[in-house]
Amino acid sequence: MNFFRSIKFRVWTRFVIIVLAMLAITYICLIAMFPMFYGWMKSYEINEAFVEIRSNWESDNFGDILDKQASAKKMYIEIIYPNNSTIIVNRLGGSHSLAMISKKDFIKSVDKSENGLIYKTFRDEQEDNFIQMLGSYIGNDREYPDAYVFIFNYLQPIGTTVQIFQNQFYIVGMLILIMTVFMSTVFSNKISEPIIRINNSAKKLPQGQFDAKIGKRDYMEIKQLAGTLSEASKEIAKSDDLRRELMSNISHDLRTPLTMIKAYAEMIRDISGDNPEKREKHLKVIIDETDRLSSLVTDILDLSKLQAGVAELNVETFNLSENVTGVVSRFEVIKYNDGITVDLQAEEDIRISADISKLDQVIYNLINNAVTYVGEDNTVFVRLFRKDEGIVRFEVEDHGEGISPENLPYIWDRYYKVSERSATHKRAKMGSGIGLSIVKSVLEQHGFKYGAESSLGKGSKFWFEAPEYSETQPPEEPKKHKLELKIQKKQ
Ligand code: ADP
Numbered sequence: 418m419n420f421f422r423s424i425k426f427r428v429w430t431r432f433v434i435i436v437l438a439m440l441a442i443t444y445i446c447l448i449a450m451f452p453m454f455y456g457w458m459k460s461y462e463i464n465e466a467f468v469e470i471r472s473n474w475e476s477d478n479f480g481d482i483l484d485k486q487a488s489a490k491k492m493y494i495e496i497i498y499p500n501n502s503t504i505i506v507n508r509l510g511g512s513h514s515l516a517m518i519s520k521k522d523f524i525k526s527v528d529k530s531e532n533g534l535i536y537k538t539f540r541d542e543q544e545d546n547f548i549q550m551l552g553s554y555i556g557n558d559r560e561y562p563d564a565y566v567f568i569f570n571y572l573q574p575i576g577t578t579v580q581i582f583q584n585q586f587y588i589v590g591m592l593i594l595i596m597t598v599f600m601s602t603v604f605s606n607k608i609s610e611p612i613i614r615i616n617n618s619a620k621k622l623p624q625g626q627f628d629a630k631i632g633k634r635d636y637m638e639i640k641q642l643a644g645t646l647s648e649a650s651k652e653i654a655k656s657d658d659l660r661r662e663l664m665s666n667i668s669h670d671l672r673t674p675l676t677m678i679k680a681y682a683e684m685i686r687d688i689s690g691d692n693p694e695k696r697e698k699h700l701k702v703i704i705d706e707t708d709r710l711s712s713l714v715t716d717i718l719d720l721s722k723l724q725a726g727v728a729e730l731n732v733e734t735f736n737l738s739e740n741v742t743g744v745v746s747r748f749e750v751i752k753y754n755d756g757i758t759v760d761l762q763a764e765e766d767i768r769i770s771a772d773i774s775k776l777d778q779v780i781y782n783l784i785n786n787a788v789t790y791v792g793e794d795n796t797v798f799v800r801l802f803r804k805d806e807g808i809v810r811f812e813v814e815d816h817g818e819g820i821s822p823e824n825l826p827y828i829w830d831r832y833y834k835v836s837e838r839s840a841t842h843k844r845a846k847m848g849s850g851i852g853l854s855i856v857k858s859v860l861e862q863h864g865f866k867y868g869a870e871s872s873l874g875k876g877s878k879f880w881f882e883a884p885e886y887s888e889t890q891p892p893e894e895p896k897k898h899k900l901e902l903k904i905q906k907k908q
Pocket of ligand 1: 589681786787790815816818820827828851852853877
């Protein structure tokens with residue numbers, strides 16, 4: 418088992434990675450980029466003040482505006498007129514040295530600059546600070562400006578502030594990380610716990626046992642998964658039971674004829690060997706029992722081949738009416754032995770494309786079941802007719818005991834036998850429960866529609882429909898059809 422691929426580990430790492438990423442983003446934005454943000458902010462302030470001063474230059478309360486800007490942003494502002502008279506507003510605090518600096522060079526720089534705007538940053542030795550300066554002209558004519566303006570602003574040394582932030586960040590980051598590790602462990606356990614629980618219970622699925630404990634507060638998906646698995650376990654248990662039943666049926670079915678064969682063979686050896694009449698009779702029993710054995714074995718082999726998808730369809734076009742008549746004639750002997758009539762009504766010359774031998778088996782199995790469960794009327798009705806344009810329908814109907822609505826959907830399952838079958842049906846032959854699954858497999862392989870209608874005490878009708886072959890229209894590609902069931906309630 419690879420722990421690193423477990424949900425628990427994955428959830429845990431994802432959680433930790435997300436928090437680490439968020440911490441990194443916080444560090445970059447807050448600490449690493451702090452000096453840059455600070456610079457931007459200061460430049461923005463100085464520019465904003467300049468825009469205000471310039472746009473209010475001609476207003477009556479220009480002095481107030483100058484004072485307001487300088488006070489609000491703690492600045493030193495100097496306005497120099499062409500006649501060298503000067504207005505100074507100093508709200509920088511502390512330094513007076515700025516007034517002493519000659520502005521002549523700055524004025525020259527402004528005049529020479531491309532857009533009449535200069536920025537400078539220099540060190541104020543006295544205050545041990547950096548100073549940012551914006552210089553420009555005021556007025557509409559650049560050649561003869563109304564005045565020059567110089568705005569000075571301190572750039573505080575922010576190294577210590579950044580250092581403090583950084584230290585604080587390390588402590589907070591460590592705390593967040595410890596909490597994250599703790600919480601992601603709790604969460605990943607919480608998320609993976611029900612999955613692990615269900616998985617442990619599902620290990621018993623192959624034995625058909627599944628009893629996962631689902632709490633009220635479990636996730637919806639987990640509840641659904643538990644539901645699905647529980648259904649699957651029931652199906653497994655059912656099919657396991659059916660298989661076991663089949664094994665016992667088959668063993669029983671195999672043992673009975675074998676016992677008979679052995680007994681009759683011994684009888685021929687010991688008693689009837691010299692009596693041709695008796696010997697004939699005994700040999701007939703042996704041959705009949707051998708036939709029974711071989712048909713049982715063939716059935717089982719056929720079904721497993723069909724269901725494994727090994728059996729290829731050998732499709733050809735043939736006269737279904739003739740085939741149905743042929744299969745029905747095989748039941749003549751039953752009429753003779755048990756007085757059961759198979760009543761056939763078949764339209765003539767119905768041609769379809771299918772695998773003849775497999776379809777014969779379908780027809781045979783359906784009639785055989787109807788004969789087995791025939792009702793008091795001792796008659797089985799077989800019909801073959803054109804139902805709609807291009808569709809032919811084959812039906813087998815009996816008026817026997819019928820199948821209950823609960824059992825009807827399952828009769829097509831392999832090994833399924835209605836267990837509480839009454840012992841009164843005419844031919845008390847125990848079936849293997851695979852006849853109808855062969856029917857289902859063959860018809861599905863052909864893509865034919867099929868179904869059963871039955872009501873308890875009244876009888877059953879089994880049918881399938883196939884496209885009729887026509888010279889002009891090639892048969893459609895086989896496609897899967899859903900099983901159609903009509904359940905009639907017992908009145
Ligand atoms: P089996 O070999 O037992 O007949 P099938 O697969 O042919 O197996 O049929 C499955 C079950 O369906 C039967 O055991 C029987 O209970 C029920 N069944 C099939 N055909 C009929 C019918 N015509 N009337 C009543 N029950 C039927």
